[in-house]
Amino acid sequence: MAYAELGHKFEKDFEYSNNVQQADVYIRMGFLRKLYSILAVQLVMTVATGTIMFPFRSEISIFILKNSFAPICLVLASFALLIAMYAKRYESPVNLILLFSFTIVESLIVGTVVVHFDSSLLLQALVITSAIVCGLTAYTMQSKRDFSSWGGLLGSLLLALIVGGLTNLFFGSPALHLVLSIGGAAVFACLLVYDTHLIMQRFSAEEYIAAAITLYLDIINLFLYILRILQATDSQ
Numbered sequence: 001m002a003y004a005e006l007g008h009k010f011e012k013d014f015e016y017s018n019n020v021q022q023a024d025v026y027i028r029m030g031f032l033r034k035l036y037s038i039l040a041v042q043l044v045m046t047v048a049t050g051t052i053m054f055p056f057r058s059e060i061s062i063f064i065l066k067n068s069f070a071p072i073c074l075v076l077a078s079f080a081l082l083i084a085m086y087a088k089r090y091e092s093p094v095n096l097i098l099l100f101s102f103t104i105v106e107s108l109i110v111g112t113v114v115v116h117f118d119s120s121l122l123l124q125a126l127v128i129t130s131a132i133v134c135g136l137t138a139y140t141m142q143s144k145r146d147f148s149s150w151g152g153l154l155g156s157l158l159l160a161l162i163v164g165g166l167t168n169l170f171f172g173s174p175a176l177h178l179v180l181s182i183g184g185a186a187v188f189a190c191l192l193v194y195d196t197h198l199i200m201q202r203f204s205a206e207e208y209i210a211a212a213i214t215l216y217l218d219i220i221n222l223f224l225y226i227l228r229i230l231q232a233t234d235s236q
Contacts, residue, residue, distance in 0.1 A: 021200045031205045038212040049107035057115035125227040140196040147197040178232040184225035192218045
């Protein structure tokens with residue numbers, strides 16, 4: 001009887017397309033387990049890829065200099081996989097295959113970046129990012145505050161970061177680089193809060209793949225900006 005009732009609860013939640021926050025506790029906890037299990041695997045894959053690539057940093061740097069198209073191909077592949085995942089986000093196991101293909105490509109992109117940094121800075125950035133992610137996730141999950149109004153402002157700030165980054169390609173200002181790095185870290189920390197809130201309030205329990213990708217990209221970008229801050233302050 002209990003199993004029948006539980007099955008009925010699952011059907012009702014999907015029938016009315018409830019968001020995660022409003023779903024039955026069994027569905028909500030199942031969604032969170034899937035989300036953070038997938039996210040953990042993605043992050044471990046990325047760290048492992050960077051660790052494997054790091055000893056070959058000289059060879060990788062030379063390869064990129066000789067084959068400048070390679071990073072561009074990786075970025076294009078990343079966008080193509082994102083589009084494919086959006087189209088197939090409800091189709092299992094295709095969505096999982098696309099997810100981990102995307103993670104491999106992103107891990108290679110991150111790997112080509114981290115090989116240019118000192119190992120001590122990488123470790124510091126990893127520890128700082130882990131602490132921020134755990135702290136902000138715990139805060140957002142227990143907070144009663146509505147963060148949905150942050151979307152417009154964060155979108156504008158993200159656009160400003162892109163414009164600022166393109167501008168600094170021409171000027172090469174170390175001061176502007178540091179300002180943009182601090183701003184980028186702040187924006188993606190806030191995006192982590194905003195997206196975590198949005199996932200709970202607006203995503204259905206079937207959208208754990210999209211949720212994992214969203215948080216993964218927030219965390220990776222946060223890590224990279226923190227890494228740039230550490231490099232900029234270390235060189236001064």
